[in-house]
Amino acid sequence: MKEEIYPIAIEDKMKDAYLNYSLSVIIGRALPDVRDGLKPVHRRILFAAKELGLLHNRPHKKSARLVGEVLGKFHPHGDSAVYEAMVRMAQHFNQRYQLIDGQGNYGSIDGDSAAAMRYTETKLTEIAEALLDNIDEETVNFIDNFDGSLQEPEVLPSKIPNLLVNGSSGIAVGMSTSIPPHNLGEVIDASIHLLDYPNARLDTIIKNHLPGPDFPTGAMIVGDDGIKSAYENGKGKITLRAKSKIEKEGRHKNLIITEIPYQVNKAKLIEEIAGLVNKGKISEVSDLRDESAKKGIRIVIELKSNADPELILNRLYKYTSLQNNFRINLLALNDKKPVVMGLLEILEHFLDFRKEVIRNHTKYNLNKSENRYHILEGLKRAIDELDIVIQVIRNSQSKQEAREKLMDELNISEKQAQSILEMQLQRLVGMEFEKLEAERKDLEEKIKYYKNILNNEEELNSVLRDELKDIKKRFSDKRRTEIISDDSKAEITKDDLIKEKNAVLSLSYRGIIKRNEEYKNLREAKNDYLISTVEGSSLDQLLFFSNQGEVYNLQVHDIDEHHGLATGDNLSKYLQIPIKENIISLNILAKEESDSKNEYYTFVTESGLIKRSTADEYRTNYSHIRAIKLDNDQLINVEKTDAEQDLFVVSKNGYIIRFSGNSFSTTGRNTLGSKAINLSKNDKTIYFNTYSPDDYLISISEDGRANKIKLSNFKAQKRNGKGIRIFSNTNYKLAGAVKAAKNDKLLIAAKNGEINEINVNDVPETSPGGNMYKVTQELEFEKIVAVEKIIEV
Template sequence: MKDKQITPVAIEDKMRNSYLNYSLSVIIDRALPDVRDGLKPVHRRILYATKKLGLVPDKPHRKSARIVGEVLGKYHPHGDASVYNAMVRMAQNFNQRYILIDGHGNFGSIDGDSAAAMRYTEARLAPISEDLLQDIEENTVDFIPNFDSSLEEPSVLPSRLPNLLINGSNGIAVGMSTNIPPHNLSEVIDGLIQLLNNQEISIKDLMKTIPGPDFPTGGIIVGNDGIKTAYTTGTGKITIRGRSKIEDEGRGKQSIIITEIPYQLSKAKLIEEMADTVKKGKIDNISDIRDESDREGLRIVIELKKKANPEIILNRLYKYTSLQSNMRINMLALVDQQPKVMNIKKILEHFLDFRREVITRRAKHQLEKAQAREHILIGLKKATDNLDKVIKVIRSSKSTPEAKRNLKKELEVTKKQAEAILNMRLQRLVSLEIDKLEGDLAEIREKINYLKSILNNNDILDNIVKDELLEIKEKYGDKRKTKILADDSKAEIEKEDLIKDKDVVISLSYRNYIKKTDSLDNVRSAKNDFISNIVTGRNLDQILFFTDKGQAYSITSHEIPEHHGLSTGDPLNQYLKLPMDEHIVGVIMLNDYAKENYIMLATKDGLVKKTKGEEYESSISSIKAINLNEGDEVIGAAVSNGQQEILLGTKEGYTIHFKEEEITDTGRNTKGSKGINLDEGDKVISFNIIEDSSLVLSITKEGRGKASPVEDYTLQKRNGKGLKTMSNDKYKLLEILTAKTDDKIILVSDNGEIVEIEVSDITETKRLGAMYSQAKLNNDEFVKIIRVPRLEKE
């Protein structure tokens, strides 16, 4: 027996090499996604195996255990739990911005509940996954041997989707980790097209299109410094906050309603955290916390004690619980099998390069097939052109191989062409089939020319990339779920970096349809409807909706999607949930002009209140606008500059005209000053700010009316009895309003009939002049009158 050869090795060298091999295996084969398809090997193998099983979106679901077994047995020699857990996450709409697996059964919940065992659940590919796998049979990607070299698997999927960004990725390798947040597909595709059109585009300009992450659970990103840093350097930190609103429960009590929570936070854990902070005394004035979530969506109710300040409690919840949490961004992915940290532009560039490569490989593959087909068709064409010769050759040949050799010689065709001629059916010899053969040849040559143009012209190639991206956007694009706000604790943050701030026009119709446009030219109303309010401002301005109960509800202009052309907008209740007993009496854009001046309110009991517009700035969606006496209601709201004149009109036909400066400005939570001294049973029905060359219109419920010069309504001191606007008390007054001769008004009956009247057509008389018939109804009365806003910029 020979002595065994022993080679001495230093233990530190052995450990170093072994650990290095292990590290590379973890980095490349397990933990990090590929920059091209955004997938780790396990996810790629799950999708590929599911497709190979035929579990496409239009086929029935199959047991998850069947899919897991296929993945384990053929491609992924690891534990079944790791494969199933990966598949479960791909099916969870609270983890994936765009789910890749369509799960059937219990796939877990946002409460942190685990999915049911794989033997109970079923799955198949989600529709969007087909676009990750499309063209995989067209030689678009390389295939590599599986773990035992018995099969081949794709090294990457020929993804049409920028999956790395739209679904994000997180994983821990050895000495490095990745944490890429999900993004909105429509925004990412728009950014890719921008980059296609301009390779020199800056990251700052790209951020105007891709303003930040977009999480499947919605929520709010506070501040954009972290986003800027991450997009520029590849690493950064962002603050995510749950979305909440404050609801008035009546009797001085309010509740905080949480409707969205930060990404990857367990709802049950959050509720437990909040209850714990209350127990420890970190937050007080909370009387109850309960989970009212259902199939309609997430809803955590935090009941507050009387006189509790909801804004203070919200801020403490942000401080002490995960309702506000930080997320680290590290955009690390594999590029040519090497881990690299990349800025957002570099990730987009890698994806575009990959799409060019996939389309080029697909075109080459299709060109080879088309040229092979052309070759066969040329042979068949030669045969049909020399039919007699073909028949003679075949009849004189003793065997198929001899016939093949003779055809090659006589027709000067190749071996493959000769085989195709011998396999040609007799029915191909009829004249219609011969014509079809010529058509097929022309068509295949046209396809060959097109495929060659793709390979020879980069502009055509890029146009195909662009068209396919737009197709994906059309199929799967959706609206942003995560709101991005500037951090009010950092004055330097620029809101316009994240939200496109521009001039907007907001219109509200009589039937409560709201619409945002970029121009007055695009303001439209539907049939049997009309525009009742138009306000202008910027996309970051708040819109205030004043109700008869003295509340001011607000939404930000950018929350309303922009509409164009003939669109009539969306129902207001999609954006603003008003209590059933409240009605909008005024709409004001809290733009720079309104903030610098005053917002005036008038009530049916004759009170007028003036408050600095800036006092209405608030992060709360509903605030008190006026302290009403019992039974009183707000009847109108308007913006004033402090130097204007006011006209109030009452049900009994009294009017009072006084200067605005007689009203002292007060805070929001006040009652205001007496504008008119009312008789018992009378009430204010109209509130007008006088404009130049105004007429005063008096309209009755019977449709009678008149127009009088505003000069007939003598200026008085406020809190007087006022002057009558009609001499005949037998008519029931509907409205007194100011207008100009080029305005028009809309009268609405109690059965919904609408009558439009030009102000210039209304008879002009003195203040106490006769009331003339302006519109007639059959056994009905008018119940509402609205001055149609003029479609001209102020």
């Protein structure tokens, strides 16, 4: 032959070769068939085991015998691939319903490998035989094996919805499948419901029959949104969590892990827990041991006497494989094409397949019965005309002549004539004749029954329904995996990792913040003073309001807890605040919204605007948000208030106005305020607080003069008035004002940074519009720039 060379683009050749390769991997190796739920290697292992006679009620045989049978006849790949697939079908922690009954070392949940195939033995389980039932009775198509010397089944006639029951996982080219195992009884109940109600809704099946996957290792599924998504669209994600219990041992409590998530290596899991303990992430553990045995898993985590088991468990869920995610991708081959299917579609394909298998099996039985009936009809005719039969046989010179004469004399077929010639003389006995007649009548009933199945859809469905019920009765067991439908419990938040306890926080004039459990342990640093304290829970939220209208957010437990003489940390450790921005108010917001109901934050700006918003407006996960809309203005203070109490505002030029809180409306977070005080051209507000009649207003001027006036002396006015004069001399400018009691102490800060304190008792008391007096002769400040009430603990 003349050699011819045809040019071809390498990209076209590569594309063609890669497509052929990927198709081979997808169909011939990596993906299961929707009908029997098996990949080719698993199907060949089961079929070869049946051919070898390795049935569940017979003795085991060496695994190497079965592996060799599979390799030599059906699966021309590596022996390790076949053996590993066979081992997995025998592992109770991997298969929800084992298809191989293994004897010997078949590996462990700790990741130990199985012994070599020459040491282990194998045979089919009873449930595996249900996948192979009637395979020799023309129920499924057979195809050539790899060398054309033998035939193998294209698919097994599985009576079990194995794709869902045992699940499957595999990586093909450009796609992968991840199908979780399910409870056999639940899958069959769902199949029967769909058989009875072809238009059944998915929600009904999930609610009444098939709530979700059921893993061989038990554990829990937390949340059902991922299940619904997977069953509807074929894709979803579920959260698996270990099961545990708490056991008391004297003063101590032990955390016992009894079930772990699917496909988690127990030995590695224990290493993960030990690693957390060694790194100090979990410090309350005194011992860790594995007490697992044949009865089941038992990991003992011995806790110290002060440990909180729930808190420890949440940390283990967060940082170890005690909780993990399982991705669901219901991808399988349908008519040799990879398709992502929903639950209803998978069940429909299985039911359609089983109907086809039942039809094929019925046709096989009908044909067999009709052939036998035809023979019996000939034998009956021969017995009725026995004299003719004897005469024909005596007078014939050969079998062929006798067969042809019988066909002519009795008007029968060749098969019937042949069966007459092969009939034994004992069949002429009366009892034998009665048996033949009984068999003939029985066959008449069977033929009628088989035809009814083939011609009546309802009868076919009835056969399938009875078959499914029988499988459920034989193999169904209890659900192992608990499903918690609340999806909010699936995510372990930071709050779940923190022990809830009382928290007292202080902020000093120089920006030092400290957290403790009690007020008595709060201390300021040298040459510093506490100016703000709040109390709540370690799970609450801290809000830092700035003069630029921002609110910075921290969780209370984010602040390090300090004990004894420790003074705390600089606020800059926790918050990145711009240089020109100052924190003017520290507040605490309860974790639960119900606890902050009817609470408000009220804001006052330098220009005299006031605004109130609900506390929950500031509940956020962001590091900071806008607290108020400002227009060339800045905040002077933020106070937690109700919606009705009286408020007062003080200006730099020495005016105060008191008005009712219900004189303005509550608005949203990012809004401007209403006018609180009508300021003159060169004036601005410097202080704002809630009115309390027994407290005093202490006013301090920039040059160190002061007075105190009981707040009850300032009568309520309408909002947006000019207010009342605090002191008579119009030349004084206030450095600051505070609300305080008689025995309180005040911090006075000078422009040069020097700070000092004075007692409220030392400040002269006057009436509104009275004089201002030098507070103390010892003050040698430059211009005073700030006044704060000192918190004493």
